[in-house]
Amino acid sequence: MKNIFSIIALFVFTTGCFSQINENKNFKFFDIDTFNKHKRVKSSIQDARDTLKRVVWEVYEFKKEDSLIYMEKLSTVDSYKMIRSKIGGSYKKVYIYHPNYSLFIESHYFLDLPIGHHKKYSGKGDLIEDINYDQIRKDEGYPISIFDIAQNMRNDFKIDIEKEDQILRWRIVKDDDLKKAVYKIACPPKYPDGRPPRGFIYDPVTGKFIEEYRVDDLR
Numbered sequence: 001m002k003n004i005f006s007i008i009a010l011f012v013f014t015t016g017c018f019s020q021i022n023e024n025k026n027f028k029f030f031d032i033d034t035f036n037k038h039k040r041v042k043s044s045i046q047d048a049r050d051t052l053k054r055v056v057w058e059v060y061e062f063k064k065e066d067s068l069i070y071m072e073k074l075s076t077v078d079s080y081k082m083i084r085s086k087i088g089g090s091y092k093k094v095y096i097y098h099p100n101y102s103l104f105i106e107s108h109y110f111l112d113l114p115i116g117h118h119k120k121y122s123g124k125g126d127l128i129e130d131i132n133y134d135q136i137r138k139d140e141g142y143p144i145s146i147f148d149i150a151q152n153m154r155n156d157f158k159i160d161i162e163k164e165d166q167i168l169r170w171r172i173v174k175d176d177d178l179k180k181a182v183y184k185i186a187c188p189p190k191y192p193d194g195r196p197p198r199g200f201i202y203d204p205v206t207g208k209f210i211e212e213y214r215v216d217d218l219r
Contacts, residue, residue, distance in 0.1 A: 028125070030080040030097035035060050035071050047076070063087060079104060090164045091115075098123045110146045111167060142172055142181065142204035149183050149202050156209050157200070159187055168197055168215075172204055186215045
């Protein structure tokens, strides 16, 4: 009986270790073995600053369930990079790793703008910085998140901006005509007939739709 309990305890301990290893492998450390096994050279160009060197850009991209995982390494940079996102999704997690493959920066983006927590770690794994962009926007008086706006746009217009192909840009800007800060979301035209992109204005305090506008400039 004692041996049976010992075996069970060993199994539970081992399973826990493997779970931790897998978690560390997927998030806390860059999976250099997988990267080296599957990487391909995306580009190789002459270094403009040193004609004797080349800038080699190595990448590996694969799908895992409903996620897309992208890994990369530039020969001129000592760090590694990984991007995780839902396939076709606007929300992305971006990880930067130290030369020793440990996590350096963990950040979150909706399309091209930072959201949520952006954390920075030392080479030993200690948290040294944590910036919460959602809290910063709330402190500025904009409590409605881009995910709240996404939900409202699905209800109001049947447009899902959490899908990357249904949004071109989003910003919180001061609108001179409305004399207030607003969300401005640019989306592709409803029909591919040469019309300009569609623009939608939402209130960052209430989350309510204000008006639709013509998008003439995506800069």
